[in-house]
Amino acid sequence: MLRWAIFIILYTLVDIYAFQALKTLTKNPWIYGIYVFVSLAILAALIYQISTMGAGKVLDIKTMYVFGIFLVVFVPKLIVIIFMFAEDIGRFFTGIFMKIAGSTEVPFMASRRKFVSTIALGIAAIPFASLIYGMVQGKYNYKVLKYALEFDDLPEEFDGFTLTQISDIHSGSFDNHHKVEYAVNLINEQKSDVILFTGDLVNNVADEMNDWKELFSTLKAPEGVFSVLGNHDYGDYVNWKSATEKNENLQKLKAIQKDMGWDLLLNENKYLERNGKKIALVGVENWGENGFKQAGDLDKACVGISEKDFKILMSHDPSHWQAKVKEDPRNFQLTLSGHTHGMQFGIEIPGWFKWSPIKYRYKNWAGIYEEFGRYINVNRGFGFLGYPGRVGIWPEISVIQLKKRQNNV
Structure with a gap:
């Protein structure tokens, strides 16, 4: 149970952080809802599939596909948060420097945040597409x-x-x-x-x-x-x-x-x-x-x-x-x-x-x-x-x- 709790916490933190990139590009509540629904559905499917593998703990093709879909969604989110985190770190140190310098400007530019988010999502699309291709065609x-x-x-x-x-x-x-x-x-x-x-x-x-x-x-x-x-x-x-x-x-x-x-x-x-x-x-x-x-x-x-x-x-x-x-x-x-x-x-x-x-x-x-x-x-x-x-x-x-x-x- 402890391992599942730690996993769910980490999964949620990654999800929330990656969600920030999406928020900078759209204000559409339907897209937000789809994002949340897909994230929760994949998490629930993964937990259910692993917990119901049976006493034999045999990894069957259905379980592998659930794991594969999890990777398809989760790996791109990790790519996104690397960019977002790097931008946040840069903004943090810029803010400290500006405060020391006595500047009253806010070290946050929405346009820059949107640009970083766009780049992050664009790069994240590469492993997303690759992992899907690997499941559909690559394995054979x-x-x-x-x-x-x-x-x-x-x-x-x-x-x-x-x-x-x-x-x-x-x-x-x-x-x-x-x-x-x-x-x-x-x-x-x-x-x-x-x-x-x-x-x-x-x-x-x-x-x-x-x-x-x-x-x-x-x-x-x-x-x-x-x-x-x-x-x-x-x-x-x-x-x-x-x-x-x-x-x-x-x-x-x-x-x-x-x-x-x-x-x-x-x-x-x-x-x-x-x-x-x-x-x-x-x-x-x-x-x-x-x-x-x-x-x-x-x-x-x-x-x-x-x-x-x-x-x-x-x-x-x-x-x-x-x-x-x-x-x-x-x-x-x-x-x-x-x-x-x-x-x-x-x-x-x-x-x-x-x-x-x-x-x-x-x-x-x-x-x-x-x-x-x-x-x-x-x-x-x-x-x-x-x-x-x-x-x-x-x-x-x-x-x-x-x-x-x-x-x-």
């Missing part, structure tokens, strides 16, 4: 990102080998079968040698895949479809009635992947062979920092493979690469991760610039990174969670071609 704005990586120790037989990586499907968030079907077909159209899924098939429970199992079973590749578990796949964010019920959910999720024809790697490895040569595909369970599950076991996953083998590691959380993998003497040449979603929000100009607030939590958060001659690709995610949309950081299908580096003498 799939992009195929292609990379070619060169390695000295890649067997000649695998020169040109291609893999398609997807991650963070979060099937419990989907609400448009046609759009998801388009994306699944797009994956198959890449005609890669192997398809690799790096975790978070669901938001919370295995049943979320009931409507999507048949569709994702159509993913096919010559070398197969392989997968690992992400932090959401374990059901850790559900208030289960018992440990047995939670375990049954996990077993059901594993069975679903098997039924779809996916080969789930649970701290284990598989060899891919060509003309007598092979590369190792290593899959670990989730291993994360900052309170995330650490079930991944590299030692167990590497049983039976040689340090000299070329290795592709599938590990859901990229913090695993920073903490344990990139300097491991067994030399994992390529690691594939997901998890961050690129925060589903940011600014990206391919090949030139990329930024998202998530970069301040994860050093490796989107795309290809290289250290010590070893690479990691952090997939931006196929689905979405929390905010039911994407702005600037689009859902991704990664296609990576492995190349044998040619040593020119």
Whole structure:
């Protein structure tokens, strides 16, 4: 109750402050009434939706949309009050200076206040429109990102080998079968040698895949479809009635992947062979920092493979690469991760610039990174969670071609 009280107070203060900008531009009481009604309706909907999520506390698509609409309205208000507060601070210090100087003028000009309010509302319209677009179109704005990586120790037989990586499907968030079907077909159209899924098939429970199992079973590749578990796949964010019920959910999720024809790697490895040569595909369970599950076991996953083998590691959380993998003497040449979603929000100009607030939590958060001659690709995610949309950081299908580096003498 205390947290709700604090939230409501802060929400009200932001609302009142932002309302001042509106008052400088219009005196229409109908507009005032609409503003108040929308603010109260969104607050009430958010409180109701969260308080009625049930004992399981499962974040469903309806709750996500309520949260998304809240962001659409609240974020622009924060932008407005930044401008209004800056103007008030400027006016405050100007008033002090004028008083010291002995001036009797009032340090407030209605025209200046109106100008600042207009600028603030104009700039606030950008996140308002962007967040709406992200919910309507951005979340299904799939992009195929292609990379070619060169390695000295890649067997000649695998020169040109291609893999398609997807991650963070979060099937419990989907609400448009046609759009998801388009994306699944797009994956198959890449005609890669192997398809690799790096975790978070669901938001919370295995049943979320009931409507999507048949569709994702159509993913096919010559070398197969392989997968690992992400932090959401374990059901850790559900208030289960018992440990047995939670375990049954996990077993059901594993069975679903098997039924779809996916080969789930649970701290284990598989060899891919060509003309007598092979590369190792290593899959670990989730291993994360900052309170995330650490079930991944590299030692167990590497049983039976040689340090000299070329290795592709599938590990859901990229913090695993920073903490344990990139300097491991067994030399994992390529690691594939997901998890961050690129925060589903940011600014990206391919090949030139990329930024998202998530970069301040994860050093490796989107795309290809290289250290010590070893690479990691952090997939931006196929689905979405929390905010039911994407702005600037689009859902991704990664296609990576492995190349044998040619040593020119």
